[in-house]
Amino acid sequence: MTRIVLHVDLDSFYASLEEIRNIEIKGKPVVICVYSGRSPDSGAVSTSNYKARELGIKAGIPISFAKRIAKDKEVVFLPVDMEHYRLASDRIMELLEEEADAIEQVSIDEAYLDVTNRPFENWIEAQKIAEKIKEKIKHHEGLTCSVGIGPNKLVAKMASGHKKPNGLTVITDAEVIGFFDKLPVSKIHGIGDRTTKSLNDLGIQTASDLANYNIDALERIFGKNKAKILQEKAKGIDESPVEQDEIQQISRIGTLSEDTDNIEIIFEKIKELSFDIQKKIKKKVVDFRTISIIAIDTELKTHSRSETLQQTDLIDENLIKVRNLLQKFFEENPGKKLRRIGIKVSNLLEKKKQKTLGDFYS
DNA sequence: CGACGTGTAAC
């Protein structure tokens, strides 16, 4: 059965929302920043609008770089306002839900929709759904988006990336091979820098190179599982359903005001972060079994220490455990200093109800 | 097999 899957990607979402909130900045280069707080301009660019991207200011670069590029140009720098973006995102996802049999939100500004069983649908008609979605988002929120349509999530995602902003691209099952054929492997969703390098070392440059490569040789390098997934991706095959994944973990990470190995200072930061996690645990109504610290050292290398405990929904009662994990990390890494610190709960379970007195008598 | 730590990837 051929499915019809849409991928909807809101165009430079944060920057667009800021332009709507303040028409003064509309048409100018807009850069949304995550300030880390260690110095006035430390931090990274989260998103920028297309005007800013033309200047070379794009997601991920240090704010200080961006400001250097923006020197003696009129560029608007704004801090992220996640609460504002989250509310807009929620409203838009509700609009999308009306148009699909199944929806899977993959990030604050992206979602997959399965429209296979929508009335009157076929490849041509699917475009009409996409156009309707684009109009609705424009009408209700004043935003544009890029939509991709394909026989599965992978192809829909690649399609939405083909033309943006404000694009609409259909890749039918018959067109998949043609679209992937000469594509560099680095352009395939899910193949990042490391994998690209490994593939290139084997002489694999394009999707078709990868699709036709000897599977045994691939398995020796990547292992059975990943080798198979890589070749499927290269052929545009993806059987994964459009469905909302159960939440698996909740984490918060923060930057320390200076590199340090002082447990007291770091633990204070952990307490701050855990407050946020506790809020989300309550909101999602889950218990957890595993608690971890995430430590990022001065070389930006990530480490973690974790412990699995009795099912609970209370961070506070386990902060001493967290402190011990921190202690353990420094015992095992004497002299190492940290730049950032995080806390994570995982092994999430459906909430176990508090036992009432009645439960003891039943 | 479950727990733990790391690496890769995407946003």
Added chain:
DNA sequence: CCTTTTACACGTCG
């Protein structure tokens, strides 16, 4: 001089 959050896979260990 470099953010944040999540998912998943793999190796290792007991």
